[in-house]
Amino acid sequence: MQDLELWTLDELxxxxxxxxxxxxxxxxxxxxxxxxxxxxxxxxxxxLAIPGEDWVEMMMQDLEPELHYEAQIGLTGENGAPDMVLARILLSREKHESLCHAQWRGQ
Structure with missing residues (x-):
């Protein structure tokens, strides 16, 4: 992992x-x-979160917790309502890896 060019978590x-x-x-x-x-x-x-088992099953491969993250993007809830997750996007921190899969709300 030392030789990989990685995104910082903020960049990710x-x-x-x-x-x-x-x-x-x-x-x-x-x-x-x-x-x-x-x-x-x-x-x-x-x-950002560590990818759950649903991603492992969908990708049919193990994901490395140091390299792969799930970005949850959405809107915070109002007046105690839960947050609305609009998309879950699986990404790699490795800048030259093209891994990117998304699950969208309602799909």
């Missing part, structure tokens, strides 16, 4: 947001996309 969040912004209008319902557009400045978030 920015990268995930870039992917989300590029693909959201095509993959979210019109209602969810409009809601995101209306509230992203005040309630938008991206969190």
């Amino acid at each position: 969040c920015d990268h995930a947001f870039d992917i989300f912004e590029e693909l959201a209008s095509e993959n979210l319902s019109a209602e969810d996309y409009a809601l995101y557009q209306q509230h992203y400045e005040s309630r938008g978030y991206a969190d």
Whole structure:
């Protein structure tokens, strides 16, 4: 792992947001996309997490916790409501690996 060129976690969040912004209008319902557009400045978030077993099953390969992260992008809840996760994006920290898979809300 020493020879790999890695994204920092902040860069990985920015990268995930870039992917989300590029693909959201095509993959979210019109209602969810409009809601995101209306509230992203005040309630938008991206969190990084270790990929769960559902990703391992979907990818049919083991994922390395030091290299692979799930970015959850969505809107924070209001008045105690739960957060709305709009997309889960599986990414690699390795800058030259093209791994990128997304699961979108409602799909």
